[in-house]
Amino acid sequence: MRLHTCLSNKILNLTLVAITSLAMGCGSRGDRPDLGYVDGTILLDGKPLADAMVFFSPEEGGRTSVGHTDTSGKYKLCYIGSDPGAKVGKHAVRITTSQEISDPKTGRARHTPEKVPDRYNSHSELIKQIEPGSNKVDLELRSK
Numbered sequence: 001m002r003l004h005t006c007l008s009n010k011i012l013n014l015t016l017v018a019i020t021s022l023a024m025g026c027g028s029r030g031d032r033p034d035l036g037y038v039d040g041t042i043l044l045d046g047k048p049l050a051d052a053m054v055f056f057s058p059e060e061g062g063r064t065s066v067g068h069t070d071t072s073g074k075y076k077l078c079y080i081g082s083d084p085g086a087k088v089g090k091h092a093v094r095i096t097t098s099q100e101i102s103d104p105k106t107g108r109a110r111h112t113p114e115k116v117p118d119r120y121n122s123h124s125e126l127i128k129q130i131e132p133g134s135n136k137v138d139l140e141l142r143s144k
Contacts, residue, residue: 042069
């Protein structure tokens with residue numbers, strides 16, 4: 001019985017070492033920077049801004065994080081693929097509602113009209129700081 005217990009403990013220890021080694025390999029961050037989780041709500045003139053694309057671009061360089069607002073103006077940023085977050089640091093924030101669509105009559109691509117003023121998209125004045133952990137970034141935009 002004592003031999004069985006020793007073997008069981010030895011197998012358990014080897015299993016734990018193997019699992020820890022695998023977890024460390026699978027959890028490798030590689031070149032990925034520190035990220036903060038970012039979500040919030042975007043309002044335009046006090047109303048939820050639906051179907052808008054939200055871009056957070058790090059001022060120090062690096063990958064831009066992207067989000068999309070739902071019908072209630074809520075968004076969550078993704079860093080890469082479905083990995084949530086944005087690089088920690090200052091970001092230029094750009095918001096757009098214009099989308100490229102195919103005109104059913106001509107088959108040509110065209111852009112839908114932009115609802116968001118230039119000062120929030122192509123000439124954005126929005127700068128936001130992202131910290132490690134959870135970041136709630138609500139934005140209230142004005143059309144005039």
